[in-house]
Amino acid sequence: MxxxxxxxxxxxxxxxxxxxxxxxxxxxxxxxxxxxxxxxxxxxxxxxxxxxxxxxxxxxxxxxxxxxxxxxxxxxxxxxGEPVAGDLAEAPAGALPDALLRDLLPTRYCESDVLCGFARAEFGHLPPGLARVRHIVDWVHRHMAYRPGSTTSSTTAREALEQRAGVCRDFAHVAITFCRALNIPARLVAGYVWFDEPPQDFHAIFEAWLGGRWVLFDPTGMAPVDRLVRTGTGRDAKDVxxxxxxxxxxxxxxxxxxxxxxxxxxxxxxxxxxxxxxxx
Structure with a gap:
């Protein structure tokens, strides 16, 4: 606690x-x-x-x-916080609850249809499950620079990926987009959490549906996800x-x-x- x-x-x-x-x-x-x-x-x-x-x-x-x-x-x-088992599996699209289908669809900020080819080429060969989502998170963390002021409120995942830079919401949008392109339901989570730098602000992370539950991830690596005070959950930034x-x-x-x-x-x-x- x-x-x-x-x-x-x-x-x-x-x-x-x-x-x-x-x-x-x-x-x-x-x-x-x-x-x-x-x-x-x-x-x-x-x-x-x-x-x-x-x-x-x-x-x-x-x-x-x-x-x-x-x-x-x-x-x-x-x-x-709730501990996460290491063997959580992905669910086939046909086995997903009806309410989760919207979390597979492209949205204004998460163009999973446009980036589907990239995501499948980069991550499609990996064994499905928690390890694959963690690989996506690690990829975003390593290939994108956290750069305040490099994006705006209208920047999409595709645009952030092209410039390989952004802020927390851009990191989350890119990871969500990759997950959805692989038929893994994913959504944005916003809230408060303490971190050393940059200065305190609202923080955005994401969660993916694995093993019949939502699991939190932070591609920025700025703070432990189990300490986030959640304010909003939605398909992308416009919802939260x-x-x-x-x-x-x-x-x-x-x-x-x-x-x-x-x-x-x-x-x-x-x-x-x-x-x-x-x-x-």
């Missing part, structure tokens, strides 16, 4: 009447217990919360007038964006902090408050 304190502060400059939808609260997810949490929107605008199927994703939305809007969220969350805005909106400040606590008491890995500050 790992206990983390996560905190987010977002400041927006709203140029015209706009609408916001956020997905930054800790998800309602098996193995994840929200001990306490607080959400503050300033000014205190009327907002509506809703969930999304069995994903555990939690959204809230509101209308905002022109001016400055800040959203602050803080939570203490217990994450209970921390904010979707409709209108003339500018992100002026983003501050993300994560503090991991030693189960025996005390703090195991403090994240300095200023390190997550980004000026837009």
């Amino acid at each position: 790992h206990l983390s304190t996560v905190e987010t502060l977002l400041e927006y400059r709203v140029r015209e009447p706009s609408h916001f939808c956020f997905n930054l609260e800790a998800a309602h997810w098996p193995g994840q217990v929200i001990v306490s949490e607080e959400l503050v929107v300033d000014p205190p605008l009327p907002r509506r919360a809703f969930g999304e199927g069995d994903s555990g994703n939690r959204f809230f939305r509101f209308d905002a007038p022109p001016g400055v809007v800040t959203v602050a969220y803080k939570a203490d969350v217990e994450v209970h 964006a921390f904010c979707t805005s409709f209108g003339a909106v500018e992100l002026a400040r983003k501050l993300v902090t994560v503090l991991e606590h030693d189960p025996r008491g005390g703090t195991a890995a403090p994240a300095p408050l200023a390190t997550g500050l980004v000026a837009a």
Whole structure:
């Protein structure tokens, strides 16, 4: 069990009447217990919360007038990791549950149909199962450079692969694309986790369906996956964006902090408050 304190502060400059939808609260997810949490929107605008199927994703939305809007969220969350057996098998497409078929299909950011030939040439000869997915993860880690600013919110897996660089969401998108091209269901997972560098931010990893369960992987190698505080699960980044805005909106400040606590008491890995500050 790992206990983390996560905190987010977002400041927006709203140029015209706009609408916001956020997905930054800790998800309602098996193995994840929200001990306490607080959400503050300033000014205190009327907002509506809703969930999304069995994903555990939690959204809230509101209308905002022109001016400055800040959203602050803080939570203490217990994450209970589940050990992974080393012999997990892939399932034939015909044996997959109906709900998982969508996690085999190409999406806007994961063009598994376009990269199918590449994926099959590179990984198709490997024995199916957990070891093959780990090989994909290792390949992405070795062949792509983690380079903040090298991609944008519209960069796809194919584009990130062509330039062999990106950030965490690009690493995850490429790995997801390779898995789907090999008929392995895969999806994006977003959340909070502590890591040494770069500065703290939301983090994206992925999970693949193996042995009748979802298994987490992080192609960046930046942090242990069993410590991630999950906020969103979806087919790609568009499903788990921390904010979707409709209108003339500018992100002026983003501050993300994560503090991991030693189960025996005390703090195991403090994240300095200023390190997550980004000026837009």
